[in-house]
Amino acid sequence: MAAVGGTTGVKISPSVMACDFLRLADEVASVEAGGADMLHLDIMDGRFVPNITFGFPIIEAVRRTTSLPLEAHLMIIEPDRYVREFARAGADVITVHAEACPHLDRTLAEIRESGAKAGVALNPATPLCAIEEALPLVEFITVMTVNPGFGGQGFIERCVDKVRRLATIVAGRGIEIQVDGGIGVATAAVAVAAGATILAAGSSVFGPADRKAAIEALRRAAHGLDPCSQP
Ligand code: DX5
Ligand code: ZN
DSSP: OOOOOOSSSOOEEEGGSSOOOOGGHHHHHHHHTTTTTOEEEEESSSSSSBOOOOOOHHHHHHHHOOOEEHHHEESSSGGGGGHHHHHHHSSSEEEGGGOOTTTTHHHHHHHHHHTSEEEEEEEEEGGGGGGGGGGGOEEEEEEEOOTTTOOOOOOOOOOHHHHHHHHHTTTTOEEEEEEEESSSHHHHHHHHHTTTTTTESHHHSSEEEOHHHHHHHHHHHHTTGGGGGOO
């Protein structure tokens, strides 16, 4: 399995959903060469969210073309049914939604048994207490900063305080805090200042032609080095 991370500081995880699928290998190569730390694969089933993206063949294809760590962000109902298959397809991190998992403890244990790292995501209206008892089982927590289902949506500002509170709760536990949705230069700065350690970003990375510049701009903003990032 590829190591997750590799650079110190905030990690940038481009969301493949925003790329040109006709040129998948080139698109992945462009963000890998541009300094991405991980790749974010948004799996939607048309049930948990009102959109359908892609499944195992695309994950396998991405796995074959890059050594970057892959996160499968499962926006699907009954994710337990497919955990092993996502791990087999090449996901290094498997993130499930707390809202989709009535037996979250069991689901997270299954992810760990599959050999992947376990992540849990929370929709904007889901309180942090929904995962409080599961903290010993997770290595990644995703605070959704949009309602999941589509790329290119506006960042929900009130989620910043949730990131701040979560950072206090998980301090010292070695848990990564990811923000996902509407992340660009300005929102990256705010999210990282609140405690985010991973930025999942679709349109702000794959939108511009120069992916390296886009990733570097996010990284500068994350580290407070870009005056344009101040809200
Ligand atoms: C939203 C997805 C996000 C999305 C991010 O449901 O989970 O990962 O692709 O896209 P942007 O960065 O365009 O909001
Ligand atoms: Zn996502």
